[in-house]
Amino acid sequence: xxxxxxxxxxxxxxxxxxxxxxxxxxxxxxxxxxxxxxxxxxxxxxxxxxxxxxxxxxxxxxxxxxxxxxxxxxxxxxxxxxxxxxxxxxxxxxxxxxxxxxxxxxxxxxxxxxxxxxxxxxxxxxxxx
Numbered sequence: 846x847x848x849x850x851x852x853x854x855x856x857x858x859x860x861x862x863x864x865x866x867x868x869x870x871x872x873x874x875x876x877x878x879x880x881x882x883x884x885x886x887x888x889x890x891x892x893x894x895x896x897x898x899x900x901x902x903x904x905x906x907x908x909x910x911x912x913x914x915x916x917x918x919x920x921x922x923x924x925x926x927x928x929x930x931x932x933x934x935x936x937x938x939x940x941x942x943x944x945x946x947x948x949x950x951x952x953x954x955x956x957x958x959x960x961x962x963x964x965x966x967x968x969x970x971x972x973x974x
Contacts, residue, residue, distance in 0.1 A: 847886060847893060847896075848882050848885070848886065848893040848894075848896045848897045848900070849878075849879055849882055850875055850876075850877070850878025850879035850880070850881060850882045850883075850900060851875060851878070851879070852882070852897055852900075853878050853882070853897065853900050853901060853904065854874075854875070854878070859897075860901075860940075861874075861878070861901075861904055865904070865908045865937075866907075866908065866911065867911075867925075868922065868923075877904070877907070878900055878904060881899065881900040881903035881904060882896050882897060882899070882900035883896075884899065884903070885897070885898070885899030885900055885903075889951075889952060892951060892952075894951055895948060895951045895952055898944050898947050898948035898951060899948060901940075901944040902941065902944050902945055902948060905937055905940050905941035905944060906941060908937055909934065909937050909938060909941060912933075912934055912937070913934070
């Protein structure tokens with residue numbers, strides 16, 4: 846069975862939790878993950894593992910971008926109060942880097958991170974506090 850975004854969810858044995866995407870419903874997050882993994886399947890049609898790693902890279906990139914674009918402390922529409930620390934952002938950056946490395950290891954390419962399959966280049970996010 847081909848990889849799906851649901852594979853990335855903690856409830857399905859993956860590592861992503863709804864809490865990484867405050868304000869999203871499970872249905873919204875699942876749609877995002879399915880879209881990212883489907884894109885990975887287009888880029889890497891012979892490798893479900895690569896498609897899943899691509900989904901993780903996109904998910905962690907989105908989670909970092911979300912936190913970088915919002916206040917460190919806020920109240921959601923649901924009334925829930927959340928806050929982020931520099932350490933939490935660094936932890937997300939480390940998870941992103943791990944999945945970028947795993948994807949690089951699965952995809953034939955050069956040591957500079959350029960994939961010979963797609964010609965794309967992964968750009969690491971650097972978060973400094």
